[in-house]
Amino acid sequence: MDGMAGGKSSLSWAVNISVVVLVLLWLFxxxxxxxxxxxxADQIAGSGWWTAMLPQERNETLRTDRPGDLETIPQVDGVYVVEGNLFVADGRTEGGAAISAWGTGSLAIDEFVPGDTAPLDDGQAITVQENGDYVWTSPTPQEGRGQRVFTTAATPPEFTVENYDNMLFDPSNREGMTKAFFNTLTVTIPATIIPILIAAFAAYALAWMDFPGRALLIAAVVGLLVVPLQLALIPLLRLHNEIGIGKGYLGVWLAHTGFGLPLAIYLLRNYMVGLPRDIIENARVDGATDFQIFVKIILPLSYPALASFAIFQFLWTWNDLLVSLVFLIDSSGDTTVMTKQIVELLGSRGGNWEILATAAFVSIAVPLLVFFSLQRFLVRGLLAGSVK
Amino acid sequence: MNPALLGVFTIFVGVGGCLAYFYFSNVLLDKVIFPAKGIHAGRNINRAEKVRPWLFLAPAILALGTYLAYPVVATIWLSLTDRSQGDAFVGLANYRQMGLDPKFWEALRNNMLWLIVVPAASTAFGLLAAQLTDRIRWGNIAKSIIFMPMAISFVGAAVIFKLVYDARPAGTGQIGILNAVWLQFDGGIGSLIVLRILPILLLVLMAAGLALLAWILIRPVVKPDHRRPGLIETLVRLLASVVSVLVVLACLRGILAAVGGTYPYGVPQQWLTIPVWNSFFLMIVLIWIQTGFAMVILSAALRGIPEETIEAAIIDGANPLQIFFSIKMPQIAPTIVVVWTTITIVVLKVFDIVYAMTNGQWQTQVLANYMYDKLFRSNDWGVGSAAAMVIMLLVTPILIWNVYNARKEMR
Structure with missing residues (x-):
């Protein structure tokens, strides 16, 4: 539609590149x-995540095999020789890493290059190759522990699911996310389903029933749509305490229901008003009651709007921190939700990114899944929901 | 009871209870109270029809009333009483106490900054993304990715950006990408271009654009050509142009800083502890989340523009920029207002990001977090409620505007 005469291809290039930059910025x-x-944890602390796909330069302290474990130490040309591979001696496989420099003292860890021979005390000497093979010679039989060698080696990229194991499946981990995950789920599901039903009936009345004060009620719903829930915290907490709900799941479900209702009613009413009048009037002529019309005709037809709102409410309750902090989480901490758990970890484990990243991703994963699988409903809901 | 069981139970009770309520209340109405038979059949049917809407509405009205309408009134009352004096009425004492708290003014100032920067940046990026992605083949994938942060919680986003802003001591490898990039600058020619000339150019452009905007806004008030704007419109225009001029001044100060300031090259920065800048680093998180929303709505609006208007402009020889600013922008202006106000409301309520990232330290306090602080850490319900009322007050113009538009639309 923007068929410019000249410079079309260069413009299209510019557009493509700009979008790539934008997408990368948002994804990074x-x-x-x-x-x-x-x-x-070592990898995270040692290098930026963007280098994770490249081989890692890493300094390590390795030891040769223990001479004390060997039955006999072979003698070649009058000297005792211990041979082997440093990586194998460390319990790893050979060929994983390539040594670029090495040394025998902690003050000069990169004194030698692979292939060099380093003199040791008492006439001993050691030669280390790039793949970790070593030859350790001595005029007298070697004894005790293996010889220490400091290596600088490029290790191939390595990924692990250990963090997820720790945070999700280790029952002894007090910082684990499993309990918080299920608590979040427990908050979310009822808080998503209950408001839909209440709102659907109300939306039907506001869309298809005629009664005095209807316009006023619609205006009130539009107004309540933007009332900050911050105002509700103290009065409602006090109310909950007075009627005996206190802090707990029931309170948080009720609160989420109340806070989600304006958007639900607004979205559903807008959708229901657009349904064809003929169907509803025909049903009325045929003698259907309002209740029957609602259950048999309106509800099935409103399915897209119901789905939109369900996704909104799910994302909102899953991601919520404030409402849970105020209405759910008590001092025992048994009912903590994932967002609260993450905030706590941010405070106590500020530098332990392996814990933080995993915890955050456990909580992000479910909404992302919902987002990508049900995106079209979300978009439709957004388009209908923004007050025009 | 096990919470999961309790949850399943609640779903059944909630859903079943709702359905039962609606069903049986209707039956009761039709069969018992106003039965459609006997001598009063006609009258009874009419009466039942009058009552029925309220049956459908009752649970919703009850919930809305308890959870949103009542708290507004209760918060007004709480803000006028003192809990430590046994809920005695103290007039405006809480507001006075809040006015003497420098933290409150810091929060208010930061909130104003957020209110200007976040909606503007999100809308601008959203418009840019919408306009660009509509022209390319893989636009839908790009849109999905830019839209994705909408699904991520504020807390999750806080963790994500804490990693971006992370700082390690100088000399060790940086794991936060911002510091890794920062350490690439050494004060040479590259730094001169990226950190001085580029920002200056951007700020000059922004200042010029905003000055133009201020003039466009104020012109009908100073030099009315055919019609004089009404009182409310005049006020809105004056306010908006004053804000624009203030931002222009801020841009000019930024230019001065970019020209004469010295940069700590080669030293890793604790980004979240540098006053004023850290607020911007927090805003980036919200902009990152909200841009997708703006993009989706504006993209739909751009597609809704009738093609004839654009074709006509092309035939008349308009260039792409002219088409965008003179043909498309005016047609999507109402949508831009909607996006702007929606994001404004999100900004006014922003709590999680600040709570998780800085908790208001290093001068990053915002109203919602200030309020939470007062309510639950200082246990000062009076001042906390007063702060909540300030948020409510800031939301009220948008509330009125929305209700006004909704009523206009219904007629």
């Missing part, structure tokens, strides 16, 4: 967290 932060959650 999340990818950083995702990649970090699959790296070990």
């Amino acid at each position: 932060p999340t990818v950083g967290l995702l990649v970090s959650s699959f790296r070990t």
Whole structure:
């Protein structure tokens, strides 16, 4: 539609490149967290996540095999020789890493290059190759522990699911996310389903029934749509305490229901008003009651709007922190939700990114899944829901 | 009871209870109270029809009344009483106490900054993304990705961006990408271009654009050509142009800073502890989340523009920029207002991001977090409620505007 005469291809290039830049900017932060959650604590602390796909330069302290474990130490040309591979001696497989520099003292860890021979005390000497093979010679039989070797080696990229194991499946981990995950789920599902039903009936009345004060009620719903829930915190907490609900699931479900209702009624009413008048009037002529019309005709036809709102409410209750903080989480902490748990981890484990990244991703994963599988309903709801 | 069981139970009781209520109340109405038979059949049917809407509405009205309408009134009352004096009426004492608290003014100032920057940036990025992605083949995938942060919680986003802003001591490898990029600058020619010339150019452009906007806004008031704007419109125009001029001044100050300021090259920065800048680093999180929303709505609006208007402009020889600013922008202006106000409301309520990232330290306090602080840490319900009322007050113009538009639309 914007068929410009000249410079079309260069313009299209510019547009493509700009979008690529924009998309990368928007994707980068999340990818950083995702990649970090699959790296070990050492890796995260040692290098930026963006280098995770490249071989890592890493300094290590390795030891040769213990001479004390060997039955006999072979003698070649009058000197005792212990041979082997440093990585194998460390319990790893050979060929994983390539040594670029090494040393025998902690003050000069990169004194030698692979292939060099380093003199040791008492006339001993050691030669280390790039793949970790070593030859350790001595005029007298070697004894005791293995010889210490400091290596600088490029190790191939390595990813692990250990963090998820720790945070999700380790019952002894007090910081684990499993309990918080199920608590969040327990908050979310009833808080999503109950308001839909209440709102659907109300929306039907506001859309298809004629009664005095209807316009006023619709205006009130539109007004309540933007009332900050901050105002509700103290009065409602006091109310809950007075009627005996206190802090707990019941309170948080009720609160989410109340806070979600304006949007639900607004979305559903807008959708129901657009349904064809003929169907409803025909049903009325045929003697159907309002209740029957609602259950048999309106509800099935409003399915897209119901889905839109359900997704909104699900995302909102799943991601909520404030309402849970105020109405649910008591001092025992048994009812903590994931958002609260993450905030606590941010305070106590500020630098342990393997914990933080994993915890955050456990809580982000479900909404992302919902988002990508049901995106079209979300978009439709947004378009209908923004007050025009 | 096990919470999961309790949850399933609640779903059954809630859903079943709702359905039972609606069904049986209707039956009761039709069969018992106003039966459609006997001598009063006609009258009874009419009466039942009058009552029925309220049956459908009752649960919703009850919930809305208890959970949204009552708290507004109760908060007004709480803000005028003192809990420590046994809920005695103290007039405006809480507001006075709040006015003397420098933290409150800091929160208010930051909120104003958020109110200007976040909606503007989100809308601008959203418009840019909508306009660009509509022209390319893989636009839908790009849209999905830019829209994705909408699904991420504020707390999750806080963790994501804490990693971006992370700082390690100088000399060790940086794991926060912002510091890794920052350490690439050494004060050479590259730094001169990226950190001085580029920002200056951007700020000059922004200042010029905003000055133009201020003039467009104020012109009908100073030099009315055919019609004089009404009182409310005049006030809105004056307010908006004053805000624009203030931002222009801020841009000019930014230009001065970019020209003469010294940068700590080579030193990793604790981004979230640098006053004023840290507020912007927090805003980036919200902009990152809200841009997708703006993009989706504006993209739909752009597609809704009748093609004839654009074709006519092309035939008349308009260039792409002219088409965008003179043909498309005016047609999507109402949608831009909707997006702007919606994001404004989100900004006014922003709590999680600040709570999780800085908790209001280093001068990043905002009203919602200030309020939470007063309510639940200082246990000062009076001042907390007063702060809530300030948020309510800031939302009220949008509330009135929305209700006004909704009523206009219904007629």
